[in-house]
Amino acid sequence: MTAHLPTLADIGDATLTARLQHLIDHKTKPLGSLGRLEQLALRLGQILGTEEPRLEQPQMVVFAGDHGLAARGVSAYPSDVTWQMVENFLAGGAAVSVLARQHGLALTVVDCGVAKAFAPREAVPGQPRLLLRKVAPGTQDASQGPAMTAAQCAQALAHGVEVVRGLPGNVLLLGEMGIGNTSVASLLLARLAGVGLDECTGAGTGLDDAGIARKRAVLRQALEANAGAVAPLDALAALGGFEVATLVGAVLQAAAERRVIVVDGFITSAAVLVASRLQPLVLQRCVFAHRSGERGHAAMLGVMQVEPLLDLGLRLGEGSGAALAWPLLVSACAILREMASFASAGVAERA
Known part of the structure; x- marks a missing residue:
């Protein structure tokens, strides 16, 4: 499958990197004493x-999007929770709504393929907004064949590109909602990285041991029904969800625009995995917020050879981990811009 997607340039400027490292090393502190905050400041610069x-x-x-696979009992919650949570996001009652409000993050919800028709919502300053980019009211059941057609997948990718093009600022924090989408993340990890399903598949929204066994069987x-879908975009269409495909397009566009991309948990990391298989330089632009408590996320981060900022046992999704990590990015930038050097402060350096 082909799609018109953004291409990326290498941002590995050795001269800038050396200058940034010199600035960090000569702040008024012992060398390396701010730990991974120093690495984060370097990455943001x-x-x-x-x-x-x-x-x-x-x-x-x-x-947000729904999944035909959810009808097979791969989640502890019914599919209706997807649209109900979209309403909760917009009403300001979800975790990500609270955290976005706390940290001054503009919140946008995108209907990529929710199995409910939403009325258009007028944008209100300071309030969450809803963008209607529905490809279809949920994907097909991937256990029986492709979840999406190639054309549907390409449409979702294009929607992601378009959404990011319309956003101000230089930071994109990724969130998602879709009952059944931990299954999608597990499938993409298994197919694109060869990780076994036992390692990929966890409790999702709270399955018991019998539920996890049933989920793995589905x-x-x-994987068997879509055995021929091995290239990244083919795997995405066969196994993915509309929200994951839209995320892939958004990640590629944000990376092309050199925005900071703050990656949340298992599902958003799956979208970044797909995007990085299409454009490896995507990973230069990403900050991984946390290591999820969801089984499979640690393996996914390992495949991409990235280290997250936090490890709090989170497995909510929504972008909650990205919002929680946000103050660390703000602090890293402030340290780089505002912290005095030994020379400017008149402080003696180590002999």
Whole structure:
């Protein structure tokens, strides 16, 4: 399957990197004493291409969609929870709504393929907004064949590109909602990275041991039913969800625009995995917020050879982990811009 997707340039500027490292090393502190905050400051300076990085108009975007696979009992919750949670996001009652409000993150919800028709919502300053980019009211059951057609997958990718093009600022925080989408993440990890389903598949929204066993059996059927879908976009169409495909397009566009991409948990990481198989330089622009408590996420992060900022046992999704990690990005930029050097402060350096 082909799609018109953004291409990326390498942002690995050795001269800028050396200048940033010199600045960090000569702040008024013992060398390396701010630990991984120093690595984060370096990454943010590299992404934004400056020694004085500023995070402007951060955008939290939650991509929502339903999954035909959910009818097979792969989640502890019914599919109706997807649209109900979209309403909860917009009403301000969800975890990501609270955290976005707390940290001043603009919140947008995108209907990528929810099995309910939403009325258009007028944008209200300071309130969450809803974008209607529905490809269809949920995907097909991937255990019986492809979840999406190639055309549907390409449409979802294009929607992701379009959504990001319309957003202000230089930071994109990724969120998602879709009952059954931990199954999608597990399938994509298994297919694209060869990780066994036992390692990929966990409790999702709270399955018991019998439920996890049933989920694994359904996922094996999905892999077998789509055995020929091995290239990244083919696997995405066969196994993915509309919200995951829209996320892939959004990630690629944000990376092309050199935005900071703050990756949440298992499902958003699956979208980044697909995007990085299409454009490996995507990973240069990403900050991984946390290591989820969902089984499979640690393996997924290992496949991409990335280290997250937090490990709090989270497995909610929605973008909640990305929002919780946000203050660390703000602090890293402030340290780089505002912390004095030994020379400017008149403090003696180590002999």
